[in-house]
Amino acid sequence: MDGIVEVKDLVVRFGDFTAVDGISFDVRKGEIFGFLGPNGAGKTTTIRTITTIQKSTSGSVRIDGFDTHSDYLDARSRIGIAQQHISLDNDLTVRQNLKHHAMLHKIPKDRIPSRIEEAGAIMELGQFMDHKVQDLSGGWKRKASIVASIIHEPSVLFLDEPTAGLDTRSRHMLWDLVRALNRNGTTIFLTTHYIEEAESLCDRVAIINHGRIIALGTVPELLDLVGSVTVETTDPEGRSITHFFRDRASAKEFASGMEDGFFNIRRTNLEDVFLELTGGRKGELA
């Protein structure tokens, strides 16, 4: 697969603070790429820089072969972004917002009405199309915002915490949408706090911490970084400790001297990897 997003030695500084510290990675055409990191790790700054909202200090970004600095109009025409915040005009209706987005992305005039209907139908926006955005609930605003980001059928869709604040049904509906868009050829770049979301949706995941990418790979590759089997125990202060093993036999051998009920052997998940690599939990690699 080709790299549709190519990030090379990207640095973003705000005064003395380095938010993004020389990261390089590719997003392959047609994949769902997850971008995980704790709060303040540099996820949003990275996404804002790649999508040309934020200026970089150094380094380069190419979208579908177009440099976001020198060919920014071509690069932007291939990008769709749904930001963490609802970036719609509250004074306009959903339909008017979608039309405005379509106009700004230079969709031919006669194509706009049908495109609005098609995109709106994906998120079942029909009943709210002629409601002012300010009158919608947070969940429907987010759905409308995502629909606006795909109105021009972008090659790469950036979703920054897309399911934050959504109820379970809406979240699953959004996951289905992400998969459907991806099946239709849209590359997805997804940042999320919900690790099960990344585990369920993403072909590859990058983990960023303190502005640096500390791991990148498929979910099984990331699990292998720490060990695919986990033994959970509790220390005398009652804190949970995780021990990682390459296989179940090693894990069982480790736990053989322990009393039943004081340990738990299970499959390692992405959350374990995330916490282990970002220092969010006390863990031991066996």
Next chain:
Amino acid sequence: MNPLSVPDEIYRVAWGDLVYIKENFIEVLLTGLVGPLLYLIAFGFGIGSSMPGGSSQYVEFILPGIVALTTLSCTFSTVAMRVLVQRLFYMSFDELLLCPVHISSVILGKTLSGVVRSLISCTVLMVAGHLISPGVTIHPLVFVIIIIASWTFSMFGLLASLLTRKTQNLSLFTSIIIVPMTFLCGTLFDVSDLPAAASYIIYALPLTHVSELMRSLMLDGTFPLDSFLVLLLYSALFFSLCYYRIRMQKQ
């Protein structure tokens, strides 16, 4: 960049704001006219009646000044506040910067709504003024000046919103620049009566030249080229500063 694509891009950028004006026309008209009409009543008929020539002569004098003032009052704060809200709360300004449109189109498109508001209010005001005081003529070039002046002050509003990090800071621009300009730039009195030192400062401000242009065109039918050039200079300056500010923010 194809120059022919610019008007189309400007319209695409401005569309959302123009829809807002269309759907809230009465509100837009009232908010744009109440201030200027109060100036006309309070100063023209109130203070003017105690002047040697009576209120009709003073109304004739201040009406072009109030039209000039309207190009500022209808544009600066509305553009500044709307863009600030779109930038800080709706985040739709960021979204706009993501779209494949040129920065020039963003600047001119986001300020077009200010121009439209101002043009509507100024036209109503001039027609009302002409009926009250027939000595005031509506010269065709006045509309050109209204458009350029409104665009200049709208771009100043855009610049203020781009430099501001919270809504409260916007009042600083209003208090330090807009309010003094409102009263000092020859809108309500003749600036040639001021002491020389003060007039240097007053003549450096753009609204003074809009007042000069309006008064000359509406009362004498003459066109002060120097004031027109100063206005164009300010227009170019605000455009360049907006361009630089947006360019600095993104790649």
